[in-house]
Amino acid sequence: MAFHLRKDGDVTVVDVDGQLIVGNRQELKQAVLEELDGGARKFLIDFSNTGYIDSSGLGVLVSLSKKIREQGGELRLASLNEDLRTLFELTKLDTLFRIGADREEALQGF
Template identity: 75%
Template sequence: MSFNLRKDSKGVVVVGVDGQLIVGNRQELKQKVLDALEGGAKKFVIDFSRTGYIDSSGLGVLVSLSKKIREQGGDLRLAGLNEDLQTLFELTKLDTLFSILKTPEEAVAAF
């Protein structure tokens, strides 16, 4: 499992989550995004196209990051959720908190 950060030509940071986002690795994701935020990035997309599962700790870190990014005048969008992950966001009503797009390309284009 790992997190891959890339910055596209519009300056959007796209973070790919490989494997899972859970209690054991959420801090690593948080630190990578916060480092990019501190480096001046404002627009973020988390890409879950290659993610198997997310636990509630992973959901919690997304809530935390979204707050911190908004405090800095930026925005965090989510993309690439499979049907099970989409259901997880709907069940927890987190779909009302996040802007969720089908693909990372759509999420980047929407900025």
């Protein structure tokens, strides 16, 4: 997995390339938490280029969402393909996150 962080206004956008799974989830968590510690409060994770996510990857998203919320911020998700959306629906995590069909939709009103 590779991930890239960049700013879109005051939103920190994270692109996840490849898989988000047990072997690499801590890298994403650490990068986002560093931004949170640095004062960022609005986060968008874009899954346009993501293959699959396992339960550990889903758990990291839940953990990050909680930590960001505790600091008064918000984590949104975008661009889930059909497979990824299936995982979110099966686990009912689609009820916990604001998920945009694409990056532009997720950024609306952020």
